[in-house]
Amino acid sequence: MGKNLENAKIIRNDPDVHYNCAQAMLCAFAEDCGLTKEQACGIGANFGNGMKMAATCGAVTGGLMVLGMNGIDDAPTIGAYLRTIRENHEGYLDCGDLLRINKEKGGKRKPHCDGMVYESTELVEKIIAEREGNA
Secondary structure, eight states: OOHHHHHHHHHHTOTTOOOOHHHHHHHHHTGGGTOOHHHHHHHHTTTHHIIIIIOBOHHHHHHHHHHHHTTOOOHHHHHHHHHHHHHHTTTOOBHHHHHHHHHHTTOOHHHHHHHHHHHHHHHHHHHHHHHHTOO
């Protein structure tokens, strides 16, 4: 398990603060990206709950922001990141669809959202490591 995934798990399980999925992603990578935790929370504030309108999942958009801050913005890499998540979730990236499908399967919201953050964190860690030649 990478240090960012460890950070994400600590953040998502903090009983004192609710971090939305985008904030959790950004906070997990904040130090590596030269951000304070407060800056990361501020940047991600409006991306939770699918940009507050059930659109693209905050774990996905948070991951895109982290990749961008690491200079990774080429279409093939970003496309592969999005395709992997979509393939793992019946073709969906939108928060509303992901939550609906999870609920239809009897799942609860928090474990689902935690899982989305952890999945996205692992993918982003892998992409960064491959780019740095550490994979």
